Amino acid sequence: MKIATWNVNSLRARADRVEDWLRRTDVDVLAIQETKCKDENFPWELFENNDYEVAHFGVNQWNGVAIASRVGLDDVERTFGGQPSFGKGGKDPIQEPRAMAATCNGVRVWSLYVPNGRALDDEHMEYKLQWLDVLKDNAASWLERDPDAQIALAGDWNIAPRDEDVWDIDFFVENRMTHVSEPERAAFRAFETAGFSDPVRPFTEGAFTYWDYTQLRFPRGEGMRIDFALTSPALAARVNNAWIDREERKGKGASDHAPVVVELAG
DNA sequence: ATGGTTGTCCAACAA
Secondary structure (H helix, E strand, O other): OEEEEEEOOOOOOOHHHHHHHHHHHOOOEEEEEOOOOOHHHOOHHHHHOOOOEEEEEOOOOOOOEEEEEOOOOEEEEOOOOOOOOEOHHHOOOEOOOOEEEEEEOOEEEEEEEOOOOOOOOOHHHHHHHHHHHHHHHHHHHHHHHOOOOOEEEEEEOOOOOOHHHEOOHHHHHHOOOOOOOHHHHHHHHHHHHOOOEOOOHHHOOOOOOEOOOHHHOOOOOOOEOOEEEEEOHHHHOOEEEEEEOHHHHOOOOOOOEOOEEEEEOO
């Protein structure tokens, strides 16, 4: 069984590439982030035509998450408990479509689009840290309730947990960039303390998952590792292999993120 | 050539 996560940066703009990728990669479950559409604009037939069930959560042109599966798609949830809301300048806060879950062949798969943070002193950074803290409390409680639960926290985490997860840590620190600050990294580590782990890194040392569209970041090899599929202990034990599909970042019409694939035994 | 992006509600914001 193969589970993947991919921030597609607009599903409509990426429909042909997503379909080609699904066919050649042959994954069983795909957690999608940044669909950038509401349900009425969602390309349902893309998944139906390829024998995937799909569930979507999107309310406007921002964010949007989905899960496609051909091994079952049960008990869909579109938020986690106490998920913080956000409204810029405090106006009309909403629970943004950044998290959804479904059970696929016994695995509880979460598609997560963690808030970006925007700047170290931006209100969006407080939102990001709070959002992660509440998600972590939820995730810890799921494991306490069932230590054998198979859970994947898959998505765009918008955090580079280690210095080697960006092309030049000095550049990030000197420019007061987000994604590498200690509070963000502590928020990520809290999931590891709660029992979740990253099964992809051992198979992909030194690899990145994201390259900014600007500044020729991809041809220059200037990327970041910010997309993760964290696994509960029972699920981590099943991981046979994992890879980051850097080829998918190439060429015209690519997302700025590459898909991350985890292969499970059985 | 000292710049060089992409997506959305096509204007201004988000990443």
